[in-house]
Amino acid sequence: xxxxxxxxxxxxxxxxxxxxxxxxxxxxxxxxxxxxxxxxxxxxxxxxxxxxxxxxxxxxxxxxxxxxxxxxxxxxxxxxxxxxxxxxxxxxxxxxxxxxxxxxxxxxxxxxxxxxxxxxxxxxxxxxxxxxxxxxxxxxxxxxxxxxxxxxxxxxxxxxxxxxxxxxxxxxxxxxxxxxxxxxxxxxxxxxxxxxxxxxxxxxxxxxxxxxxxxxxxxxxxxxxxxxxxx
Amino acid sequence: xxxxxxxxxxxxxxxxxxxxxxxxxxxxxxxxxxxxxxxxxxxxxxxxxxxxxxxxxxxxxxxxxxxxxxxxxxxxxxxxxxxxxxxxxxxxxxxxxxxxxxxxxxxxxxxxxxxxxxxxxxxxxxxxxxxxxxxxxxxxxxxxxxxxxxxxxxxxxxxxxxxxxxxxxxxxxxxxxxxxxxxxxxxxxxxxxxxxxxxxxxxxxxxxxxxxxxxxxxxxxxxxxxxxxxxxxxxxxxxxxxxxxxxxxxxxxxxxxxxxxxxxxxxxxxxxxxxxxxxxxxxxxxxxxxxxxxxxxxxxxxxxxxxxxxxxxx
Numbered sequence: 001x002x003x004x005x006x007x008x009x010x011x012x013x014x015x016x017x018x019x020x021x022x023x024x025x026x027x028x029x030x031x032x033x034x035x036x037x038x039x040x041x042x043x044x045x046x047x048x049x050x051x052x053x054x055x056x057x058x059x060x061x062x063x064x065x066x067x068x069x070x071x072x073x074x075x076x077x078x079x080x081x082x083x084x085x086x087x088x089x090x091x092x093x094x095x096x097x098x099x100x101x102x103x104x105x106x107x108x109x110x111x112x113x114x115x116x117x118x119x120x121x122x123x124x125x126x127x128x129x130x131x132x133x134x135x136x137x138x139x140x141x142x143x144x145x146x147x148x149x150x151x152x153x154x155x156x157x158x159x160x161x162x163x164x165x166x167x168x169x170x171x172x173x174x175x176x177x178x179x180x181x182x183x184x185x186x187x188x189x190x191x192x193x194x195x196x197x198x199x200x201x202x203x204x205x206x207x208x209x210x211x212x213x214x215x216x217x218x219x220x221x222x223x224x225x226x227x228x229x230x231x
Numbered sequence: 232x233x234x235x236x237x238x239x240x241x242x243x244x245x246x247x248x249x250x251x252x253x254x255x256x257x258x259x260x261x262x263x264x265x266x267x268x269x270x271x272x273x274x275x276x277x278x279x280x281x282x283x284x285x286x287x288x289x290x291x292x293x294x295x296x297x298x299x300x301x302x303x304x305x306x307x308x309x310x311x312x313x314x315x316x317x318x319x320x321x322x323x324x325x326x327x328x329x330x331x332x333x334x335x336x337x338x339x340x341x342x343x344x345x346x347x348x349x350x351x352x353x354x355x356x357x358x359x360x361x362x363x364x365x366x367x368x369x370x371x372x373x374x375x376x377x378x379x380x381x382x383x384x385x386x387x388x389x390x391x392x393x394x395x396x397x398x399x400x401x402x403x404x405x406x407x408x409x410x411x412x413x414x415x416x417x418x419x420x421x422x423x424x425x426x427x428x429x430x431x432x433x434x435x436x437x438x439x440x441x442x443x444x445x446x447x448x449x450x451x452x453x454x455x456x457x458x459x460x461x462x463x464x465x466x467x468x469x470x471x472x473x474x475x476x477x478x479x480x481x482x483x484x485x486x487x488x489x490x491x492x493x494x495x496x497x498x499x500x501x502x503x504x505x506x507x508x509x510x511x512x513x514x515x516x517x518x519x520x521x522x523x524x525x526x527x528x529x530x531x532x533x534x535x536x537x538x539x540x541x542x543x544x545x
Contacts, residue, residue, distance in 0.1 A: 055309065103337050111335050114327060120297045121332055124304020131266060131286040131310065155297035
């Protein structure tokens with residue numbers, strides 16, 4: 001293959017996505033998560049290919065498994081995936097499909113695609129770390145506002161709040177895609193259950209960083225990242 | 232044809248849920264990997280364990296989807312989760328979590344149900360789960376234990392807790408008068424002659440009724456407290472020694488759940504098979520007692536005897 005310079009910057013994400021999709025234009029659903037994913041992997045999460053199996057690593061759980069191209073692109077930029085793997089995206093024997101499979105994708109903490117599974121897995125992960133006395137690692141779960149329709153999330157939101165899981169952060173990318181909406185705001189679904197909540201413009205990396213690193217002693221944190229609605 | 236009907240076998244009360252709570256509570260003391268996830272059911276049996284290990288005994292309230300998701304998450308951090316509630320709420324309600332949050336993640340948990348097919352007969356259909364094993368059988372890699380006596384619970388569970396894979400332990404409060412030795416394969420309880428009419432496989436709590444129902448028939452009766460993986464080789468050996476390659480399968484859950492295993496075990500020979508279990512053709516809308524439901528499904532001694540005699544002609 002060619003010896004192009006490594007693609008490791010935020011500005012390289014469109015090129016990395018282009019390796020998968022064949023061009024640099026891609027779906028809005030995929031687009032909505034790009035900045036959040038970048039801020040998490042670039043500035044927030046303490047995890048790297050070298051520490052991908054370290055029990056004290058931070059965990060990122062992509063619950064909203066639709067449109068995973070920006071996720072794969074960020075994993076590639078951070079060295080979890082190589083470029084040749086991106087080019088085989090969605091082939092039969094590729095590790096990268098339209099929904100991620102943790103057994104196949106280096107660096108992926110969970111398999112997702114069916115909505116409403118990531119937060120429950122995140123609650124269990126947070127409880128497991130707590131039970132083992134691992135106070136350093138944090139657990140981040142990325143969801144969508146439409147995904148919140150699934151009732152399983154509300155079991156997890158209530159329990160995580162009552163259990164005071166301060167090692168857990170839910171990030172909800174809100175592009176107003178929920179069919180019936182969330183009158184009163186997504187934040188209230190979390191705050192009513194005892195979560196700390198923050199919101200930020202979903203394209204504003206500095207604001208996202210501030211929200212994602214907001215202190216939330218004794219309670220989980222929900223960050224709502226607002227994106228211009230689809231269509 | 233005119234023989235007296237067999238003496239019915241008593242179905243003996245089995246405190247399997249207590250045996251489960253005792254076994255897991257003791258294991259929490261010695262195995263730091265172990266964690267228990269509850270959804271209110273049986274939480275009273277884990278009060279002391281929760282006091283001693285508040286981080287590892289978690290009652291999530293009536294949240295069964297979350298219970299399985301949490302079990303998956305715990306396993307992803309290297310712990311060995313045990314999740315428990317009544318069978319319909321453990322397997323049927325959160326079935327997609329069982330499929331995705333455990334198997335698809337490559338995560339393993341021990342699921343322990345109680346109530347079996349209709350222990351809670353008076354609660355009605357909502358608390359019955361005759362299809363639990365059949366549902367789990369649609370997923371790869373599950374080990375399924377169906378103990379027939381409370382004393383079989385501890386050895387089956389202790390082995391499950393030490394492992395990493397997915398294990399389902401189906402508890403019932405009803406079973407056999409005596410515990411059988413626990414092993415992976417079929418155990419011969421009554422051997423037929425070399426000219427016998429065939430082999431009867433009795434699963435878990437069905438054994439005593441099967442023994443009573445087949446009294447006087449020249450058949451081999453084999454016992455299984457573990458149905459997945461199914462002991463295909465063992466069944467093939469028993470059938471090879473029998474006079475006829477005919478197998479009667481008697482299971483305490485949905486009729487024919489293991490029929491495909493019997494067929495695979497005997498694919499090297501012409502054979503007949505018949506499956507007894509909870510009937511598939513209708514929803515039995517009755518309350519009453521478990522014994523009433525045994526009769527409705529033909530799983531009492533008389534019902535098994537009648538169909539065994541049809542299947543194994545004299």
